[in-house]
Amino acid sequence: MSPVVWVAALFLVGIGVIVLEVFVPSGGVLGFVSVAAIIAAIATAFLELGVGAGTAMIALSVVVVPVILGLAFRWFPETPLGRRVLPAPPEAADVVPDAPRRRRARDLVGQRGRTASDLLPWGTVEVGSESLDGVSEGGPIDAGSEIIVVAAQGAAVVVRPAPVAAAPKRGVEPMAEPEKPAAPEAPRLSPTLENFTFESFEPPDA
Template structure:
């Protein structure tokens, strides 16, 4: 009986020890469950398609976590119009309230993205604006593109009840707003206080705590989204400036590999550049496995053409397969065709210069015939009998203009210098070259 009592007491004590932390944990989880969740998403560096892919992933994570609010921590000099438009659509299609915290810059495409969010909070030293659309050379875009961009800026401002005149002034230097812009004739860029005055910012905050206090979520659970290494790589690779450089390095490296004996640095460099291009576009969400398959098929066909000549058919199919993979991996077929054209021109010019000044080496030497048959190497087809020049003979057959003649009892095939010569005519040898003996009628 005493043993049973001891066992019962031990079980009760152990249950009490386990229940206390469990109850505390349940209570703690209930407290966590009652707190709002806010996602902080960095919008940094250039606005491009890699950033768009990261934003898509971040918004999906916020939705799956049941986030109560999203904050875009913005510091960008702007970037691509198409990527900014897609990010703006992503913001508009999201039911979760979104605040942009400008710290310190929302320039160009960054200003457009910020205007699409529900509210804007600026750091005291922040600036927003200067949103003219420019082409790849840094010049003002054409009139059609300018008109489209102005309409998008106006619509973004009106989306949250802001006066569109200021958004238009950010993109059009011809709009005069002397009360908020100096000197005259420049694109509008608003400081924090100016943005607050014209209702382009709802508040000014020096840090996150002031921001959260303004939003009313100072007790929220904070989730920080971070750009992964793969996404950083994808953002770099999908930059419009980097793409043609990568393609040029890839194609030039493979051409140089044909020039170099063995598989060495040029081949590794070229293959790595192309794989980096496809990998970055896959991470960014533009390329699928079909692009890698086409790339592999293309390389295989090109190798077949090099080692088993097929009248160029395998080579053309291989090049077409590689280009097809690039087009499938691109976010813009027109842009990709331009990038490919740039890479082809760079590679062609470099290859011509290399082969001109350094000759053919490596596998290229095996594919290009450089030997010639010359007398110096012992290749003699017909000996030129210069001693015959000046000899007089007689035609055995009519020369029309070719025929036979005899010279010092030696029969030779000859050809007349011009017209017809009758049989039995006296002739003179005037020129010899190999087996060719030229004669004329002798007076």
């Protein structure tokens, strides 16, 4: 295969994987693959096509990669994944300080509820009879999890997983002390010895 084809293929793979990383977050794995592919394309251009081709590939990467990333982030909010991860744009009534929705969100602080959808970190939560947008204070929260509202953010609420109530400890009854065995009775003397007196040893009258 021609070196030009290798360089073009590696560069296109790198650009494609960069776009895929934007739409399918992988924790940086796809980003690493894309950078490796672009570096391989530049190295192949230097080794097989000369310094001029390698320099041209560097310049092309510097120009094309930011443009592709900008377009990908521009389209990302319109995708199904983008709508799940990013919050919906606020309505005009939601940005007014005393709007009813903002007051409602502030009134729910401290109350418990459940997640109606996965929070990644945005989603929908249900608190009492209210259904509104919610955002996780920390990591993702699965749908159906019990949550507690910790703050209001515009017309949405900031939530965290509700602490699990500890089960009450059952009292431990004290163990009864074992009964001590009764001390054995001293053996009784025979009737003859019980009636014995020292008068028997008195000498007879002279």
